[in-house]
Amino acid sequence: MTRTRTTRLRRPLLAGTTAVAALAVTAGLVAATSEPAKAATGPRLSLIAATNSLTLTSWKEDPGVYLDLGTYLTAEGTPLELKVTRKSYKDPVTITQTVYEGGKARTKTLPKGTVKDFSGLPGFAEITITDKAGKKVLSRTEDFCPNNASGRVRPDAPATSKYPESCPTNPFTLGSVWGVEKGWAANTYAGSYTDSVRLAAGTYTARIGVAKKYRDLFGIADKPATVKVTVVERSYEDEEGAARSASPAARSAQAGEHAGHGAAAEAPSGHAGHGPGHAPTPAQAAAPVTSGAGPSYNVGHGPLRAAPPALPWAAKKEQAARSMRTGDTAGRTDGSRKAPALAPLSKRPVGKASVPDVPKPDLRSLPAYGIVISDGEKDIPGKDYLAFSANVWNAGPAQLVVDGFRSPGKAKMDAYQYFYDAKGKQVGYTPTGTMEWDPRPGHVHWHFTDFASYRLLKADKKEAVRSGKEAFCLANTDAIDYTVKNANWHPFNTDLSTACGQENSISVREVLDVGSGDTYTQDLPGQSFDITQVPNGTYYIQVLANPAKRLKETSLDNNSALRKIVLGGKPGKRTVTVPAHDLVNAN
Numbered sequence: 001m002t003r004t005r006t007t008r009l010r011r012p013l014l015a016g017t018t019a020v021a022a023l024a025v026t027a028g029l030v031a032a033t034s035e036p037a038k039a040a041t042g043p044r045l046s047l048i049a050a051t052n053s054l055t056l057t058s059w060k061e062d063p064g065v066y067l068d069l070g071t072y073l074t075a076e077g078t079p080l081e082l083k084v085t086r087k088s089y090k091d092p093v094t095i096t097q098t099v100y101e102g103g104k105a106r107t108k109t110l111p112k113g114t115v116k117d118f119s120g121l122p123g124f125a126e127i128t129i130t131d132k133a134g135k136k137v138l139s140r141t142e143d144f145c146p147n148n149a150s151g152r153v154r155p156d157a158p159a160t161s162k163y164p165e166s167c168p169t170n171p172f173t174l175g176s177v178w179g180v181e182k183g184w185a186a187n188t189y190a191g192s193y194t195d196s197v198r199l200a201a202g203t204y205t206a207r208i209g210v211a212k213k214y215r216d217l218f219g220i221a222d223k224p225a226t227v228k229v230t231v232v233e234r235s236y237e238d239e240e241g242a243a244r245s246a247s248p249a250a251r252s253a254q255a256g257e258h259a260g261h262g263a264a265a266e267a268p269s270g271h272a273g274h275g276p277g278h279a280p281t282p283a284q285a286a287a288p289v290t291s292g293a294g295p296s297y298n299v300g301h302g303p304l305r306a307a308p309p310a311l312p313w314a315a316k317k318e319q320a321a322r323s324m325r326t327g328d329t330a331g332r333t334d335g336s337r338k339a340p341a342l343a344p345l346s347k348r349p350v351g352k353a354s355v356p357d358v359p360k361p362d363l364r365s366l367p368a369y370g371i372v373i374s375d376g377e378k379d380i381p382g383k384d385y386l387a388f389s390a391n392v393w394n395a396g397p398a399q400l401v402v403d404g405f406r407s408p409g410k411a412k413m414d415a416y417q418y419f420y421d422a423k424g425k426q427v428g429y430t431p432t433g434t435m436e437w438d439p440r441p442g443h444v445h446w447h448f449t450d451f452a453s454y455r456l457l458k459a460d461k462k463e464a465v466r467s468g469k470e471a472f473c474l475a476n477t478d479a480i481d482y483t484v485k486n487a488n489w490h491p492f493n494t495d496l497s498t499a500c501g502q503e504n505s506i507s508v509r510e511v512l513d514v515g516s517g518d519t520y521t522q523d524l525p526g527q528s529f530d531i532t533q534v535p536n537g538t539y540y541i542q543v544l545a546n547p548a549k550r551l552k553e554t555s556l557d558n559n560s561a562l563r564k565i566v567l568g569g570k571p572g573k574r575t576v577t578v579p580a581h582d583l584v585n586a587n
Contacts, residue, residue: 042099042108044076045218047210048153048185049225056199060235064196067127069227071208072185073144073220074153079182080146080218081163082110084118085175085483089367089582093117110217118173120145124214125188128207129199129229137204138197141211142190146178150186157183164489168479169193170391170519171586172366175483204229348405349416349429355552356428358419359486361400362554365452365543365561366391366480366517371587373574374528384574386529386567392452392545393480393517395558396487400474400512400551402448404435406505412436413508415448417551432550437503446500446508447473453547454522456529457540457562464539465529467522473500476516487515531574536567 050070058065073080081098095115097108116122124144131137145167152158163179180186188208209224370389394400398420404413413435419428435446451474454467476491491513500508512518522528529541545559553559569575578587 042097042218043078043080043180043182045080045180045220046074046076047188047208047220047223047225048072048074049208049227051227053228053230055230055232058199058201058231058233060233061237062196063198065199065231066196067140067142067194067206068187068189068191069127069206069208069225069229071125071188071225071227072150072153073146073180073188073210074185075180075182077182079163079184080178080180082146082178083175083483084115084178085481089172089584092583114217117169118167118176119143119169119193120167120178120190121214123211126209126211126224130205130207132203137199140197142188142194144186144188144190145193146180146186148187148189148191150180150184152183153185154183157181162489164479164482166479170366170478170480170517171369171584172391172581173478173480175481175515176479177482177487177489199231201231201233204231348414349403349418353430354428355430356419356421358421358427359396359398360419360552360554361398361512361514362395362558363392363400363512363545363551364395364558365545366393367561367563367581367584368454368541368543369563369586370521371541371563371565371576371578373531373569373576382532382572383530384532384571386456386531386541386565386576387522388454388528388541388563389519389521390452390454390541390543391478391480391517391519392512392543393478394512394514395481395484395554396514397485397554399488399514402432402474402510402551404446404448404508404510406507413446419552430552432552433548435508446505446510448510450548450550451546452520453542453544454527454529455542455544456531456534457542459538459540461540464534465531467527467529474510474512474518475500476511476513477519478517479515480517482515484515488513489515491516531567532571534567536569538564538566540564 048071050072054070056065056067078100081100082095083098084093084095086093092112093115094112095110097110098105099108114121120143122143123141125142127138127140127142128136129138147164147167150161158181161179161181161184163181164177167178168176206227206229207224208227209222210220212222214220215222368388368390370387372387374385374387375383401418401420402415403418404415406413414431415433415435416429417432418426419430421427433449435448438447455463456465458464481487482489492511500510520527540562543561543563546553546556547559549556563581564579566577566579567574568577
């Protein structure tokens with residue numbers, strides 16, 4: 001049970017993973033790639049280091065050093081493929097390995113307790129750091145997400161990896177797929193999921209190994225990697241001053257240097273379509289995860305764009321500007337390379353509307369989470385708001401595809417849902433409401449109306465308060481269950497700029513892929529619940545998908561989810577207690 005007092009909402013750190021440090025051919029890597037221990041079945045896995053020496057920065061304002069030591073887990077012969085699932089929120093998380101032998105796949109159940117959630121293998125990497133005198137100054141373990149930033153280690157490896165690009169941390173995730181493609185390597189650094197460490201400027205030796213239980217489980221040789229580490233101390237203020245005094249060419253070069261940090265150091269824009277947003281302060285950049293989608297492909301629809309902790313503040317501000325520019329960057333696409341399936345049609349559908357007997361999406365709501373009391377960011381003194389995050393996801397087996405078409409001069413678009421046969425051919429459509437332009441800061445895009453509704457229910461399940469937010473731009477922010485039929489492990493529109501259009505758009509296509517969900521953080525006045533006059537007591541937050549039943553689905557019986565809460569405190573100092581939801585004890 002979690003009890004939360006009045007607090008100011010902050011966006012979570014992005015879940016990016018560290019960029020691959022110029023992985024070239026195996027011969028160019030440090031020789032921690034000795035023959036692995038013999039495994040009965042499965043891929044040949046090895047721990048390698050991309051370099052035998054590197055320099056890390058300790059920022060005075062954080063303070064601390066982020067231990068991206070450039071170590072990777074490689075897979076040869078066959079991929080490392082893991083499926084992590086739970087039957088329901090009443091059941092524990094379990095893990096199986098898909099083993100490929102002779103071109104055939106079989107499932108191998110791994111021991112109970114191997115994983116505790118969907119964020120990765122706990123305690124996978126063991127790190128010991130000694131100083132110049134040989135004295136141990138640090139010993140810690142790191143969790144490992146096999147979907148971390150990765151790259152090929154030999155030129156004849158598959159050109160692309162079929163596995164997802166992150167490990168989900170939404171507390172209500174149901175199923176995930178993790179993998180390291182054969183001939184590829186995945187960074188063992190935990191990225192935004194881990195904390196910095198305190199190390200004084202100087203020279204150290206880092207020893208990185210794989211925990212024994214994983215060596216035994218996957219047949220990994222006991223061959224730790226050793227990396228010489230030089231720690232230098234720098235200041236955000238010095239970086240900003242240097243950036244201001246540098247020539248335009250130097251600033252451009254500096255931006256290119258920082259961009260090399262890749263997905264973990266570079267903040268994927270998340271829902272860039274919400275407009276430029278507010279650049280977070282250093283305190284916000286280092287804030288703990290309190291609400292929102294949590295680390296995933298990006299974050300939920302909220303007012304701030306988060307910045308990862310490992311980058312100088314001057315570079316963070318530069319990246320905030322770059323995230324609005326045209327072109328693809330690590331962890332996101334701005335829509336300049338849309339897949340054909342995501343491109344809106346050039347004109348309205350013709351012919352008679354119909355709902356054919358073909359597979360359809362199945363929209364399901366997750367229980368609310370990230371539940372806190374907010375003062376509305378002091379915009380409305382004397383008010384208490386109940387803020388939360390909500391997610392509606394698509395359990396399939398078909399995509400939700402909605403197009404909006406605008407008549408010249410009209411403020412709204414007419415929306416249509418499309419249907420496809422097994423070969424991907426469009427075989428029907430039906431009108432399904434409207435789309436409206438939302439010009440407010442933090443939005444600035446087209447919303448599909450009546451996608452979801454949020455209500456605060458009394459203990460008797462009767463409505464007490466309704467959120468004013470019921471229109472959305474659809475984006476695949478969270479991987480909720482990638483083990484369902486037809487789940488797309490690489491959804492294209494993972495940020496709003498790929499799908500939500502501009503003010504002058506004539507048409508818009510919004511897609512919610514199978515297996516993915518869309519998180520909205522209800523933290524702004526008008527969206528969150530105004531509880532100023534709501535009595536203390538037991539309530540339920542209801543997340544209701546497709547409230548007007550305009551969208552055609554596989555089932556309409558699973559569209560509602562409830563989360564129990566208890567309100568307390570006094571005006572201006574309200575509290576919320578959030579009991580566990582079955583085995584999920586996260587607010």
